[in-house]
Amino acid sequence: MALPGPNDPCPCDSGRKYKKCCQRVHQGDPAASPEALMRSRYAAYALGLVDHILRTTDPSGPHFEADTARWRAEVQAFCDAASFDGLEVMESQVQGERGMVDFRAQLSSAQGATVMAERSLFRRVGGRWLYHSGLRRDASGADVS
Numbered sequence: 001m002a003l004p005g006p007n008d009p010c011p012c013d014s015g016r017k018y019k020k021c022c023q024r025v026h027q028g029d030p031a032a033s034p035e036a037l038m039r040s041r042y043a044a045y046a047l048g049l050v051d052h053i054l055r056t057t058d059p060s061g062p063h064f065e066a067d068t069a070r071w072r073a074e075v076q077a078f079c080d081a082a083s084f085d086g087l088e089v090m091e092s093q094v095q096g097e098r099g100m101v102d103f104r105a106q107l108s109s110a111q112g113a114t115v116m117a118e119r120s121l122f123r124r125v126g127g128r129w130l131y132h133s134g135l136r137r138d139a140s141g142a143d144v145s
């Protein structure tokens with residue numbers, strides 16, 4: 001997907017203009033909240049902004065990979081294979097330097113359409129929110145073991 005213009009709707013589905021939503025975070029500004037970071041990451045997947053995904057992943061979390069070239073290729077492949085059809089944020093909370101966001105994302109690929117539901121956990125490091133890890137949930141919102 002080509003980058004939206006500043007006045008186009010933000011790909012994170014917020015209903016706001018790109019320049020009033022995820023654009024500045026994509027350009028390197030710190031996200032104001034875990035939800036803002038989560039939205040910017042969803043939009044980055046939709047737009048193929050691989051570097052944004054890498055630089056907003058907590059190095060102490062399970063998704064960080066030391067092999068940057070391989071990691072970048074994996075994220076790029078995921079971006080290319082899926083289309084990102086909608087995002088719904090159910091709940092978000094902040095406690096000090098930690099945050100969580102419950103969301104549902106609608107994805108489709110050659111295998112068909114799916115709903116990815118996750119509780120994402122975030123950590124603020126040096127004033128920047130970073131994605132730490134996520135718990136997958138089934139569509140009803142229950143934890144998936």
Ligand SMILES: [Zn+2]
Nearest residue numbers: 010012021022
């Ligand atoms: Zn946005």
